Amino acid sequence: MPTPALPARSASAMAARWIKLNKERIRALLLGTISLLLFLVAWHFLTKYRVVFFVRFTNVPSPLAVHASFVKAIHDPHFLMHIALSCRRIFLGFSLAALIGVPLGLVMGRFKLVHETIFPVAEVLRPIPAIAWVPMAIMLWPTNEQSIVFITFLGSFFPILVNTLHGMSLVDPVLVRAAQCLGAQERAIFREVYFPASLPHIFTGLTVGMGVAWVSLIAAEMISGQYGIGYFTWEAYSLVQYADIALGMITIGVLGLASSLLVRAIGKLVMPWGRT
Known part of the structure; x- marks a missing residue:
């Protein structure tokens, strides 16, 4: 059949x-x-x-030379250690920035007194580039590792804070009044109105903050670090190893892209209403 x-x-x-x-x-x-x-x-x-x-382009390495450098580096435990340490620093600095920046932005957006107290200080510190913080971070923290994490934290903190504030400013006041008329307390209004309405802007800030965190981290590792992918790239320049310079740059780009995609994926999970 x-x-x-x-x-x-x-x-x-x-x-x-x-x-x-x-x-x-x-x-x-x-x-x-x-x-x-x-x-x-x-x-x-x-x-x-x-x-x-x-x-x-006389001294720029070819793609084949960079590929050969990658094949050699991927079997070198030192190169993998550089990547692992940079990822750990990003995780610590970015996580601290998110844990502090998001709640602080929500509170500043809700309470005028808190906003008027903290916002001027934040606006003065925000334009200072990460590389300018390196000497101060070395004086503030006892170890290079802590100072690098601190610089990474600063780089991602301000984009997260500003975007959270922007999201709070765009919350429809009609929704807030409706929740109050239904008897919602301040905590419930935060949980049910302000936080969900601000989430798209919060994740925009997290995505931007992740990119700035990598910029800050690489600058700190090049100046004061002894390990990390930024240090690897700068060391390759000092040793005139052109292929390794390009390899370090490409590795930074791939790691930054992967971490930003991870933040966006978490955003889609947290905000299912935003999916097409």
Whole structure:
């Protein structure tokens, strides 16, 4: 007796439906892949022919040289230790910034007196770049490790705080009055109105803060660190190892991208109403 073709048709129909539903994602993935390939091809030819046109590619390593450096480094426990230490510093500094910045932003956005007291100090400190904090951090903290985590914390703290404040300022006051008319206490209003309404801006601040945290961390590791991917990159420059410089830069970019994607993924889990 011949096998019915219904399962095959059903599978093809499901595949077609999945492609239709994820058409935009597939398109974005294809365009991103093509863009990266074109970038690698351009990089290869610019370094192969040592092009000099305003920008000099005479000493820039080729993609193949960077790949060879990566293959060598991935088997080196020191390189993996650099990555692990940088990730640990990011986790500590960013977590502290989120645990302090989000509640502080919520309180400042709700209570005018707290906002008027803390906001001027925050606005004075916020424009100071992370690299300018390095000497002060070395004086404030007894070890380099603590000072680097502190600089990473500062880099991510202010974007989180400002975006949380912005989210609080955009909460519809009609919702707050409606909750008060229904007898909600201050704690319930925070939990049921202010916090959910501010979540999109909070996660925007967390995403931006993660990127700034990496910038701050690399600056601190290059100046005062003894380990970390920033130190690895600076050491490669000091030893004139061009391929390792590019490897360190690419590693920083990949780690930063992965951590930002992780924050966005957590945001989608926390805010299911924002999914398309």
